[in-house]
Amino acid sequence: MPATSAATGRVERLAYVAASTPGRVWIAVFSGAALVPSLGYLALPFALAIAVASFRTGWRRSIVSALAVAVCAVNLLPAKAGAYGLPAAALLLGGGWIAGLLVWTRLRGRHALLVLHALALAVLAAVCVAAGRTFLSGMTAAGLCALVPELLWRSSYWIKWRQRQPSRAPVWQNLFTALPFLGAGGVPFGKGPGFFAKYEASDSKTLAASQVEGVRLLALALLWRGTDAVLQLALWGIRTSWLGSWRPFVRAPLPSMEMLLRIPASFALWQRWGGLYGELLHNIIALAFYGHTIVGIFCLLGFRIPRNTRAPLAAATIVDFWARYYFYFKELLMDFFFFPAFVRTSASPVLLRTLLATWAAAFVGNSYYHAALYAPVLAGGDAHGYRSLVLARLVYCGLLATGLSLSFARALKKPQRVRQKVPRVPRAGQFLLVATFFAAIHVWNYGGAPIPLERRWHLWKTLVGMDTNIRPARAYSGR
């Protein structure tokens, strides 16, 4: 029997078991247990929602919306929000935002997306200006600024979807797509209501197949989490909670990014590059277990949306890596920057249009997304830190856009013929080139906390053997 049909038969058998009552109960129990490391006690309501959605498929969307509202409410509890005054302020901002979105999109305003983003920037600016005054502490202001990007991109997808609907469209059944109840950073996994509808299970057979995929993703997420813990211990001697009291049996061979940015000259050239490759690998694995957990939950609830991370180390080109590494962020940039820029420049040659669209997405869109994401640093009163973060991001986005442009231009030059299937394992040269590019530009991407720009630049110079005589690093707060 060919390997593919054997695999298909195995999946069908698993789906058959998953569709039975004991299978559904087992899936709910497994989900609850597998989600504890990521969600803590919140794993229980998720497992309950998965169980109810398995047996009452007609209630699926209502259950997921109720779950989203409940999780958002729990996250606003004072003990979780962590700042005095934040729960009430966040409830006011978040509740007002969602209510405004629902009313406004019903009225179908013109240039709705532009108005939404202008309002979001105005809210961020107002919160940053008011931060530190008696009625708004810096911590509460930072919390509010963190909430805006969480709502902004979900609302953008909501507006796009709503504009294509008849005047009356079901709101409650789609509300979960507008609420930030899973993940952090504002990238909407599953995009908007239209995308979820395309991937929703329509019968018990497709639901079972979706849930089998969900179980597989949660199991993979646990595996990658364990792998990452071992990797961090082996490379850097970092002991995560996953390894308990285990201790590294050898001295950590590679420097962490933190060490590289502080004292790069203390390490040999191979260690500097080794540290960067290790950091890239750690990032890929961390994003894989984060994305697999979120996508796995949606699959278990009956939405078989595509994976977020799909074997990026098998990528043979920079464009291919970018598509495989963080699918939903790539889609966000594609939907709001890349595609609109390409279709609006139809008078220009395809190569020029592609390059313009690439810069619109990878440079303009990516910088804009992160400038809003870093707003809590500004609201917290660290204007210098905000400037450092934004400047580093601009360099990163410029390098990324250049790499993607070269990769696109190379692909467009190839003659139009049936493309070769991308091999599962790329050639060593291609792999090294792509990994080196992303490892090197990560110097400008690393760290949510402000890192002085000159430290990043100095590290870069030491990577090519230049300027190893570096002044002692200024203290900064980072990982």
Next chain:
Amino acid sequence: MMSLREDRLIEFLRSLAPGGDLHLQGGRLELESLAILQVVAYLETHYGIRLAELDVEPDDLRSVAGILALIERCG
């Protein structure tokens, strides 16, 4: 029976898909970003469709039916 137009479109989409396989999952195509751009350029060149004037999303171009519906819409 497929029309000539549909035949040509599928032939073109095959040239974009890796190995010439149209990975159809419930009518959806697994097309990468570059392939989507090539679909846009193809529609502009062969059918004179200007997508900037229409309400089109990248996801609309990820199914044969979606692309055919777009061509139909533009007459």
